Structures are given as C-alpha cells and as structure tokens.
Amino acid sequence: MNDATVKRLLDISTPGRTPAEVRRFYDKWGPDYDKDLEYLGWNAPSYAAEGLSKLMKDRHGRILDCGAGTGLVGQQLNHMGYRDIEAIDLSQILLNHAAEKCVYKKLICAKVGTEPIERIKEDTYDAIVCCGVFYDGHLDDACFTEFVRILKKDGIICIAAHSNSLYRIEGPILESLLEKRILQQVEKYQINNFVLQDFGYFLAYRVV
Secondary structure (H helix, E strand, O other), X not given: OOHHHHHHHXXXXXXXXXXXXXXXXXXXXXXXXXXXXXXXXXXXXXXXXXXXHHHOOOOOOOEEEEOOOOOHHHHHHHHOOOOOEEEEEOOXXXXXXXXXXXXXXXXXXXXXXXXXXXXXXXXXXXXEEEEOOOOOOOOOOOHHHHHHHXXXXXXXXXEEEEHHHHHHHOOHHHHHHHHOOOEEEEEEEEEEEEEOOEEEEEEEEEEO
C-alpha cells in the first residue's frame, strides 16, 4: 500500500468536513478508489451483499445502494442475481465509475440526510443497503427518517459498518424509531476481517 493510499484512509473520516469537502475528497480519489480498496483487503461489500441476500430472497426486489461509491456492492448484488438496483452518492465522479460496471438502473447524485431526496418518491424501495458510509462527515442515524419514507412496508435496511462506526448508527433518532415500532431490528452480528484485520458489524432493520 503506497503512502497516498494511507493518507486517504486517514483523511476519510476527518471530523468537521462539509458535504462539499467530502464530495471533493471522493472526486479526487475516484480514479484510484477501486485499486486502493483492493490493496486494503476491503471485504465489506461482499458482507453487505451476502447479508441482504439472506433477508430478501426475491431477486426482483428494488434496491437502493446508498453511498454506492464506484459500485462495489452493486457488483456483488448483480453477481447474486439482483437486477433492479439503483445507486445514490454525493460524488458524481464516483457514480461515473459505478456506471462503468453496468449494474445499476439509475444513478442519483445527491446528499442523503434529514431532508427528503427530491428525485425519490415515498414507498419506492424494497431494500436499502449501506456499506462503509457511517463515518464523520458522512452518514449518521438522521438518515433513517428518510430511509423509512422511501422504503415500502416490510422494506429492509442493511448496513455493513466498521466497529468504530456503531455510535453513528445507534443514535437517538434510530432509538426513537425502534421505540415507536416504526422500525424493527432483525439482525446484528459481528463481521471478521471487515477491512484488513479490523472487525465490523452487519445490522438490519425492517419497516413495520
């Protein structure tokens, strides 16, 4: 792994980044993104896809890959037989690379957060998958409100996350949605070798 790759990994979750700074960071990284993650032993996309496949057997279900990047999760899902996959990411450069993999029906360049995503209607998806996106300057549990809006009833949220990122997922907004029985947790288990020797978690929630 070269020094530039190491620096990018250290920079990826720098606290206090604005959405514009995060977008510029990934725009610049785009050409080397897949190569760098391969050097890393980035196993998270396969864990995310495998976890989703156990919870959603219907290969015709409509899936949103949230924080899709260059399409590594979509590629894994496509190999498993899923064909109705859409991608959303803050970086158009990363989405351009994702388009080259030819696994997405639609590519949406937008920020995911507390505000409704204008291009996505209510009750659109059967599943949402997130892989490695819960970092400082990226997603936190505020996104679950929007996930509930755009998911169909019984829709599933699948998350593969580094162990250090759990606090950004299991926050007060998610806790409230669980207490109100708007969401139900259906999975949480540890993932070994999430990236290199670090472990992570697979978590899943269902819209009640």
